[in-house]
Amino acid sequence: MDIALADLIFYLFASITVASGLLVISAKNPVHSVLWLILAFFSAAGLFVLMGAEFLAMLLIVVYVGAVAVLFLFVVMMLDINFTELRKGMLQHLPLGGLIGLVLLGELLTLGVAWNFGDNVAQNVSAPTPTLTDTTNTEALGHLLYTDYIFVFQTSGLILLVAMIGAIVLTLRDRPGVRRQNIGAQNLRKPADAFKLVDVESGKGVSLSQKKG
Amino acid sequence: MVEAFFEWFPTTWLGLFLGIEQTSAFYFVAIVLIILAIVLPLLISVAFAVYFDRKIWAAVQLRRGPNVVGPFGLLQSFADGLKLFLKETIIPAGANKGIFLIAPMITFTLALISWAVIPFGAQMAIADLNVGILYLLAISSLGVYGIIMSGWASNSRYAFLGALRSAAQMVSYEVSIGFVLVCVLMAVGSLNMTDIVEAQAGSILNWYVWPFLPIFVIFFISALAETNRPPFDLPEAEAELVAGYQVEYSSMAFALFFLGEYANILLMSAVMAILFFGGWYAPIPVLDFIPGWIWLLIKTGFGFWMFAMVKAFVPRYRYDQLMRLGWKVFLPLSLFFVVMYASIMVYADLLPTNG
Numbered sequence: 111m112d113i114a115l116a117d118l119i120f121y122l123f124a125s126i127t128v129a130s131g132l133l134v135i136s137a138k139n140p141v142h143s144v145l146w147l148i149l150a151f152f153s154a155a156g157l158f159v160l161m162g163a164e165f166l167a168m169l170l171i172v173v174y175v176g177a178v179a180v181l182f183l184f185v186v187m188m189l190d191i192n193f194t195e196l197r198k199g200m201l202q203h204l205p206l207g208g209l210i211g212l213v214l215l216g217e218l219l220t221l222g223v224a225w226n227f228g229d230n231v232a233q234n235v236s237a238p239t240p241t242l243t244d245t246t247n248t249e250a251l252g253h254l255l256y257t258d259y260i261f262v263f264q265t266s267g268l269i270l271l272v273a274m275i276g277a278i279v280l281t282l283r284d285r286p287g288v289r290r291q292n293i294g295a296q297n298l299r300k301p302a303d304a305f306k307l308v309d310v311e312s313g314k315g316v317s318l319s320q321k322k323g
Numbered sequence: 324m325v326e327a328f329f330e331w332f333p334t335t336w337l338g339l340f341l342g343i344e345q346t347s348a349f350y351f352v353a354i355v356l357i358i359l360a361i362v363l364p365l366l367i368s369v370a371f372a373v374y375f376d377r378k379i380w381a382a383v384q385l386r387r388g389p390n391v392v393g394p395f396g397l398l399q400s401f402a403d404g405l406k407l408f409l410k411e412t413i414i415p416a417g418a419n420k421g422i423f424l425i426a427p428m429i430t431f432t433l434a435l436i437s438w439a440v441i442p443f444g445a446q447m448a449i450a451d452l453n454v455g456i457l458y459l460l461a462i463s464s465l466g467v468y469g470i471i472m473s474g475w476a477s478n479s480r481y482a483f484l485g486a487l488r489s490a491a492q493m494v495s496y497e498v499s500i501g502f503v504l505v506c507v508l509m510a511v512g513s514l515n516m517t518d519i520v521e522a523q524a525g526s527i528l529n530w531y532v533w534p535f536l537p538i539f540v541i542f543f544i545s546a547l548a549e550t551n552r553p554p555f556d557l558p559e560a561e562a563e564l565v566a567g568y569q570v571e572y573s574s575m576a577f578a579l580f581f582l583g584e585y586a587n588i589l590l591m592s593a594v595m596a597i598l599f600f601g602g603w604y605a606p607i608p609v610l611d612f613i614p615g616w617i618w619l620l621i622k623t624g625f626g627f628w629m630f631a632m633v634k635a636f637v638p639r640y641r642y643d644q645l646m647r648l649g650w651k652v653f654l655p656l657s658l659f660f661v662v663m664y665a666s667i668m669v670y671a672d673l674l675p676t677n678g
């Protein structure tokens with residue numbers, strides 16, 4: 111691919127990301143906001159692919175777009191919140207939001223400067239990042255995550271598990287009097303348990319037991 | 324595939340006659356031509372898939388099925404397509420117009436772009452990605468949006484309920500599909516679709532369906548749920564939701580949903596063939612002279628036949644049963660199989676050695 115073409119595609123994805131990011135906060139309809147957010151995720155994944163980080167790009171789509179944003183959309187669609195009411199105070203909070211944005215920008219700039227002009231630049235540049243021709247980046251990430259960072263990786267997994275169980279425990283309520291389907295019991299039920307065959311003599315009738323099964 | 328075409332075509336007599344050189348402009352044309360070479364046959368096979376689906380369904384129920392248009396009714400789908408094409412697109416007054424129209428396009432596009440990574444033979448995929456299987460997973464997880472957006476934008480309770488059902492169902496069953504994929508990937512040692520097929524080279528005995536039979540069953544049932552096929556077609560349950568998320572759609576917008584749905588079913592059949600039935604390889608090496616894509620076609624057809632049969636003879640699930648099956652049966656079961664297969668591979672020293 112030409113360098114110029116790669117640049118062009120980068121600017122295309124980058125401008126879509128920024129524009130949809132702006133539309134997330136300015137769209138009137140909250141459902142539209144979430145849809146713009148999804149577009150932002152999607153074009154960010156495109157940027158990842160452009161940098162050769164295909165594994166991260168796919169993961170971004172699977173996790174954020176496929177699961178997290180679906181839940182966002184669910185909540186936003188189901189809740190009946192008057193968003194125009196909430197939006198009234200937006201101008202008051204704008205300075206605070208802007209301040210946070212500026213702080214984030216400053217941090218990013220500091221990071222960029224440190225990465226490019228810091229003392230250990232040479233060390234960073236010569237970091238053992240295998241090239242794409244040697245190994246795929248799924249493999250490279252796997253080698254790193256499951257050797258050097260195995261404890262951090264497993265701990266974060268464990269924290270997520272605990273959080274998940276916690277959320278389930280908090281929302282689980284045992285409602286008495288709810289009739290639930292017990293598929294095992296249904297399958298174990300034999301015809302003999304449910305009814306019996308009776309020879310009825312003509313003119314006599316049968317006495318039925320009162321128990322209902 | 325694109326690279327091969329790019330290098331090969333200018334050397335043919337037609338390429339020489341037209342004076343085509345290996346420029347970036349021609350590369351662009353080559354990509355478009357290859358995509359068309361996949362998409363056009365795909366759309367035609369979707370039309371025939373609909374026909375076969377109806378024929379199989381009819382045969383199980385001792386009916387004739389479509390038999391009027393063309394010989395044996397073969398042209399029925401095209402007649403239906405023409406009818407839909409000529410009808411008026413009706414947009415409900417309360418609908419959110421933009422999203423209402425974008426939703427079917429998204430569904431249809433997503434159903435087509437997944438085919439980019441399907442290898443039809445050795446070196447015969449539009450894009451032979453390193454993360455091919457993750458790409459498929461990503462695209463299928465995007466598929467939810469076409470449905471949610473259509474349900475929400477229709478501004479109808481039936482459509483909305485159908486969309487919510489569908490979204491919950493697809494998200495739930497994606498989890499077990501993911502674990503099934505993990506099992507297969509552990510045996511292959513790569514996320515690349517071509518590598519997955521090549522790991523099953525040899526004869527029918529090397530196909531993954533034998534060692535992975537239990538997870539193949541899980542995959543097949545999850546694929547039914549993922550594509551909203553009966554017995555899991557709750558999103559469009561006509562008895563309770565009229566037609567679910569499609570209820571407000573007419574003419575081409577409906578046709579796009581319909582085509583997308585069947586293209587997705589064919590895709591799932593193809594993925595099943597690649598993961599478990601050796602992709603483009605012949606069942607016995609003697610038959611290798613038959614081109615690989617024909618084998619893949621036959622295997623995909625077999626997968627589709629199973630989809631159609633299930634539709635014919637399994638009654639529809641209830642929604643709570645569907646959710647129970649997904650979260651309480653398949654999730655623990657597939658998780659267990661991941662651990663089991665991993666342990667077997669570690670202790671029997673069967674792991675593919677990747678450096």
